[in-house]
Amino acid sequence: MTAYAETEEHFAGSNKLFISVWVWLLVLTGFEDFLGYVQLPVIYMLVILMGASIVKAALIVAYFMHLRFERLNLVLTIVPAVVVCICLLLVFFPDSFRARQLRYSGPPPAGESH
Amino acid sequence: MAAEAQALAGDWGGGVHPYRVGHRKLGMWLFIMSDSLTFSALLIGYAYVRASNVWPTPFKFYPSIVFSSVMTLVLLSSSLTMVMAVSSSAHGKKSAARKWIILTALLGATFIILHSIEWNHLIGEGLRPFQIPQEWAEKWPGSTPLFGATFFGITGMHMFHVFTGCIYLFVVAARVKKLKHEDIEISGLYWHFVDLVWMFVFPMIYLLSIYPKK
Numbered sequence: 533m534t535a536y537a538e539t540e541e542h543f544a545g546s547n548k549l550f551i552s553v554w555v556w557l558l559v560l561t562g563f564e565d566f567l568g569y570v571q572l573p574v575i576y577m578l579v580i581l582m583g584a585s586i587v588k589a590a591l592i593v594a595y596f597m598h599l600r601f602e603r604l605n606l607v608l609t610i611v612p613a614v615v616v617c618i619c620l621l622l623v624f625f626p627d628s629f630r631a632r633q634l635r636y637s638g639p640p641p642a643g644e645s646h
Numbered sequence: 647m648a649a650e651a652q653a654l655a656g657d658w659g660g661g662v663h664p665y666r667v668g669h670r671k672l673g674m675w676l677f678i679m680s681d682s683l684t685f686s687a688l689l690i691g692y693a694y695v696r697a698s699n700v701w702p703t704p705f706k707f708y709p710s711i712v713f714s715s716v717m718t719l720v721l722l723s724s725s726l727t728m729v730m731a732v733s734s735s736a737h738g739k740k741s742a743a744r745k746w747i748i749l750t751a752l753l754g755a756t757f758i759i760l761h762s763i764e765w766n767h768l769i770g771e772g773l774r775p776f777q778i779p780q781e782w783a784e785k786w787p788g789s790t791p792l793f794g795a796t797f798f799g800i801t802g803m804h805m806f807h808v809f810t811g812c813i814y815l816f817v818v819a820a821r822v823k824k825l826k827h828e829d830i831e832i833s834g835l836y837w838h839f840v841d842l843v844w845m846f847v848f849p850m851i852y853l854l855s856i857y858p859k860k
Contacts, residue, residue: 543736543827550733554726561718561848568711568853581849588845596725596838598732598831606665606675614679618686624694631698 544601553595560584667828674832678839681807685843688803689850692796699790702782706857710764714852717760718844721808724753725841728834735822735830743830744822750837751815754808761805765798773797797851804847807840 564584567577594600599607665672705711731746772779775794783789818825818833 543733545733547730547733550726550729554722557722557845558719561715561722564849564853565711565715568856569707571856571859574854577854581853585845585849589842592725592838592842592845596729596841597835603664603666606667606672609665610675610679614682617683618690621683621686621690624690625697628694628697635699 545595545598550595553591557588557591560588671828671832671835674835678835681839682843685800685803685846688800689846692800692850695790695792695796699792700786700788701855702778702786702789702793703855703857704782704785705852705855711852711856713760713764714848717757717764718848720753720757720760721841721844724750724757725838727753728837732831732834735827740822744819747815747819747822747830747833751812751819754812754815754837754840758805758808758812761801761808765801768797775799800847800851804840804843807843811837811840 564581567580571577572580593611599610667675705714727746727750731743731750734740734742734746771781773782773794775798776791778789778791778793782793814833814836818830822830
């Protein structure tokens with residue numbers, strides 16, 4: 533059996549492509565900073581920031597970590613399992629709102645916004 | 647049908663690589679999967695305690711957010727230099743690959759130094775793992791002391807990964823001539839993962855705890 537590594541160096545993607553991905557990552561970071569500067573309500577901030585972060589993570593995994601150029605077998609083994617496990621972790625969230633209700637904080641404090 | 651069966655046998659019948667990656671690279675991918683769950687658990691744990699408590703939002707746009715944005719820029723640039731290292735190695739330019747890897751590790755070290763300055767600043771203000779500064783407690787009455795625990799826990803765990811990544815990269819740089827191309831690619835996978843984690847830590851820890859304008 534021939535080890536595949538000696539027979540093929542499957543390196544796809546040009547430096548130009550990687551630099552453009554890097555520029556996009558910087559643009560998205562700048563956009564996130566801009567949101568921090570204008571300060572939307574926290575729920576909008578959370579949704580938009582998480583959306584931007586997922587796009588950034590996808591760019592890093594696809595191009596920098598080269599997953600886009602790997603076989604579909606590998607992609608389907610890695611990505612869905614991680615996504616499902618992370619979604620399962622979110623099952624705890626309703627309990628955090630319940631825990632907040634259990635706390636006695638006296639009269640509503642002036643500085644509390646969220 | 648016969649062709650399909652043959653193709654399947656070719657991939658899964660044994661004797662070939664169904665993923666067309668080496669066992670070490672597959673091992674790194676499995677490690678990254680488990681490590682991504684570790685960080686997810688930490689970040690979701692942070693979101694849990696944040697949603698169930700009054701949470702201080704102490705980071706002013708200048709200097710805290712600007713400072714952490716520079717840290718983000720450093721880490722993103724280190725990812726680009728790592729890609730250049732892998733690209734050089736793929737084209738057989740091992741000496742160029744070594745230079746890019748060393749530059750990547752130096753950018754990682756810069757990130758650690760900048761982060762240490764940030765930690766030092768917050769510790770100076772009085773933030774501890776289970777205690778917030780008096781000033782914050784007055785500004786946000788009833789807020790939880792767990793702010794410090796989540797902040798130091800998550801950013802500390804990330805900094806530990808950057809630190810081990812720097813050591814890993816220096817070792818790879820020293821042995822670059824002996825290593826195969828795939829070994830360099832594997833070190834790149836780890837480094838990009840550390841960068842990826844910061845893409846979630848930065849908005850969740852810093853941007854969502856920005857000091858209110860009013």
